[in-house]
Amino acid sequence: MAQKSLKQLAARNKSTLNRTLFLTIGIHAFFVLTRIFFRPFTRSSLIxxxxxxxxxxxIQFWFERMARPTHDAQTGELRRAGEDLEAQxxxxxxxxxxxxxxxxxxxVAVAGEAAWWLWAGIPLYSAYLAYTTFTGAKKSMAGLAGAGSPDQGHATGSKRQQKMEKRGQKVQYR
Structure with missing residues (x-):
């Protein structure tokens, strides 16, 4: 039972990559076949x-390279389980x-050429993720920078101290 977690990761990666590969081939084949039989390719649609x-x-190629498990050809031992495909x-x-x-x-295969505009959602989504990551990092850095200042300590006391201040009682900070 040595390396049980690595073997589980390798099995999970292999099944995920196989499923993704078949899905990719199937969707691209569906697209090309609908283009051949129903809406012929034009030069702009092909581009x-x-x-x-x-x-x-x-991305498919990258997933294959980084996450496909490798085994020793002679013994069948797991050499590398690959990277986790469920990583954040x-x-x-x-x-x-x-x-x-x-x-x-x-x-695009079903509705037509106008659906290509939906692909613009990817850069918009990426910009949104970058913005939220940047603002989250900025807020966390601001919290670190203000942790040592004496002005911040007064406002961020314990709940008990804040309640006492609210009631007008004198609170002594040490």
């Missing part, structure tokens, strides 16, 4: 498809981009 689906292929931060954002691209491809 949009290549340009806007490239990030999903790059950048990995989570990449999953969002991948799923949003899937949705856009399906909508």
């Amino acid at each position: 949009k498809y290549i340009l806007l689906s490239t990030p999903s292929w790059l 931060g950048m990995t989570e954002w990449m999953w969002d981009v991948l799923y949003w691209t899937y949705g856009c491809l399906v909508l």
